[in-house]
Amino acid sequence: AxxxxxxxxxxxxxxxxxxxxxxxxxxxxxxxxxxxxxxxxKGLQLLLKYTSAATLVKGINGFEAEFKKSxxxxxxxxxxxxxxxxxxxxxxxxxxxxxxxxxFGGGTRVLVKP
Amino acid sequence: DTEVTQTPKHLVMGMTNKKSLxxxxxxxxxxxxxxxxxxxxxPELMFVYSYEKLSINESVPSRFSPECPNSxxxxxxxxxxxxxxxxxYLCASSPPGTVTGELFFGxxxxxxxx
Numbered sequence: 001a002x003x004x005x006x007x008x009x010x011x012x013x014x015x016x017x018x019x020x021x022x023x024x025x026x027x028x029x030x031x032x033x034x035x036x037x038x039x040x041x042k043g044l045q046l047l048l049k050y051t052s053a054a055t056l057v058k059g060i061n062g063f064e065a066e067f068k069k070s071x072x073x074x075x076x077x078x079x080x081x082x083x084x085x086x087x088x089x090x091x092x093x094x095x096x097x098x099x100x101x102x103x104f105g106g107g108t109r110v111l112v113k114p
Numbered sequence: 115d116t117e118v119t120q121t122p123k124h125l126v127m128g129m130t131n132k133k134s135l136x137x138x139x140x141x142x143x144x145x146x147x148x149x150x151x152x153x154x155x156x157p158e159l160m161f162v163y164s165y166e167k168l169s170i171n172e173s174v175p176s177r178f179s180p181e182c183p184n185s186x187x188x189x190x191x192x193x194x195x196x197x198x199x200x201x202x203y204l205c206a207s208s209p210p211g212t213v214t215g216e217l218f219f220g221x222x223x224x225x226x227x228x
């Protein structure tokens with residue numbers, strides 16, 4: 001069975017400082033991993049995806065994530081936070097053995113202080 | 115701007131009403147999804163249509179009835195709902211032949227059941 005744990009339900013950063021959102025997953029096979037962002041009263045938007053190619057994945061808006069199989073982690077980072085990064089972030093896993101069904105983490109709410 | 119369009123954005127209905135949520139995409143995607151999202155929670159999968167056929171029903175109560183009239187349209191018919199059905203209903207689509215989990219979401223229809 002697959003599962004996803006986002007280690008922080010809330011993260012508060014100052015504008016211009018780095019952002020780190022932590023995600024650990026459990027999967028029986030080689031998973032595909034994703035980060036989605038949801039701004040207030042909006043739908044979800046794909047930030048980036050890992051699909052067994054390069055372990056360091058670059059996404060939109062300056063975000064990147066590193067797949068570490070030994071640590072079963074897929075943490076999301078950004079070097080310098082912007083006010084527009086304030087949103088909810090979801091780490092998502094998908095694996096073929098689960099019928100390609102998506103499993104969402106509980107979400108991390110990011111607050112950016114000016 | 116999202117390329118998955120959902121209407122209406124807001125809907126208030128009584129428990130005896132019949133209403134419908136609509137979703138439209140013109141990206142040529144052949145898989146379409148309904149998700150339900152409660153406040154401060156991740157989205158929960160309700161239904162998946164693949165090539166206009168219902169492929170997944172996540173044991174959703176029959177008061178929710180999906181319909182896929184063609185490859186661009188997805189409806190969710192609502193009847194005799196309960197107050198606990200109040201939520202944000204998200205439609206999503208995904209193109210054929212791409213990595214599973216790469217979904218394009220609409221902005222959602224916020225439903226309030228009185």
